[in-house]
Amino acid sequence: MTVTIIGIGLIGGSLGITLKENGFATRVIGVDASQENLHKAIRRRLIDEEMSLAEGVAVADVIVLATPVDAMLKLLPEILDRVNTYQTIVDVGSTKELMLNKIDGHANRNRFVACHPMAGTEFSGPEAALPELFAGKMCVIVDGEQSAPDALDTARRLFKSAGMNLSRLDRKAHDLHCAYVSHISHIASFALALTVLEKEKDEQRIFDLASSGFGSTVRLAKSSPDMWVPIFRQNRDHVLDVLDEHIEQLSKFRTLLIKRDFDGFYERIERANQIEKILK
């Protein structure tokens, strides 16, 4: 199968090398606005060759849209205009509602399968790509009943070949749950990094003392604004809602500290500990 990947960053590049290595793809074509990314991707064998968008779409059995989500809004309708009924398009974006609203009613809508492989690291670009990135992680297929059965089947086989478990949600539920579980974690981590950078002017001190948990809590604060700002823009209302709740939860800890109510503090930590049962 010929797979054309549009956007050869962390996710696109990782999918390229994964699908080639596991045999799902016989040929991986890369399309990217950055010539430098394409060169890096070829050198690292993430893709076999580069093409223009038009060429890459024309020769593909499967087209993977792996740009930041703002570019997807623009590219997806253009790609849908070009595909025939033998081709499948999947995306890998973290927000779905706006994009799916935009293509409702498109003549080729059913060639597209909205997918969200929930894998990643705090790094970005083809140099961060990893063949094992997806193994054991969850891929959510969104509004799958609006895709043609063969396109849906191709998308499922693609992500299963990468070792992913599959789940299904509709567009609204997807964006809401991702705001809760993923997007707020990133804002919390950005804010924590800024808190420490603001309060602790001594950089060597941060480095020396950071072993005790700070590193993991703040890991996501290294994430790229080019990827994340479009996500926050598209999922703004849900993110705002969860952010309000998060500020409220922090304010409750603050009130307990002010009142020196350490029994209340203890109870809230015990409640937070319940996350352990869920996470494993």
Added chain:
Amino acid sequence: MTVTIIGIGLIGGSLGITLKENGFATRVIGVDASQENLHKAIRRRLIDEEMSLAEGVAVADVIVLATPVDAMLKLLPEILDRVNTYQTIVDVGSTKELMLNKIDGHANRNRFVACHPMAGTEFSGPEAALPELFAGKMCVIVDGEQSAPDALDTARRLFKSAGMNLSRLDRKAHDLHCAYVSHISHIASFALALTVLEKEKDEQRIFDLASSGFGSTVRLAKSSPDMWVPIFRQNRDHVLDVLDEHIEQLSKFRTLLIKRDFDGFYERIERANQIEKILK
């Protein structure tokens, strides 16, 4: 050397097995209020034998105080009353000012070396102990000039034998910097866990979607309230100060979302990204 460890949890138990394995200790004695902890520690070979506090202190060359920090406040003066000038006491606590204020002027003050090995995991108890826990991490020695040179030397050799790098701070600076870099991370993580538990009632959904960064940001939310509430109690003023800053940083993100100022959002993420330069 005979090392008596008081409090055989994650840190005490890990030190026991580490110091025995690397030869610093020829005999490791455990003291703990919980008989169950002592049995587990002996079964896991974290300690060689158990003793009462009085016996354990009497036979030790080095006494390691590894209880939660509230118990340390009570135990340290009692232990100082019992030691002679050949014995060394070290602690492993995350707060120092209250405890050091309490023993200022004690006749045996200089037998004590205040230490903070900045290592740990989100787990607790002897079952969580690991021999490699300390390797490559930082140990802060606090107000070291108030310890006798031989006691200071013993403490330094002990933590160096466990593979730790050493640093020095005074009591006020230690508690302040730890509030910035360590304690706030835990509150942020507890609050994030509560946010998600509050907003996302569907536990299976949390589990399914948690791969994308949430797991690492919320890792510390599994931490024990028995350990952490005494730390927040003792370091309350500094923690409150940093928590105010953190809520302020989150509120700035909130304001930008409300105003749909995504350029401002981008700039703040770029600034948060600077944490990467410091962390490695």
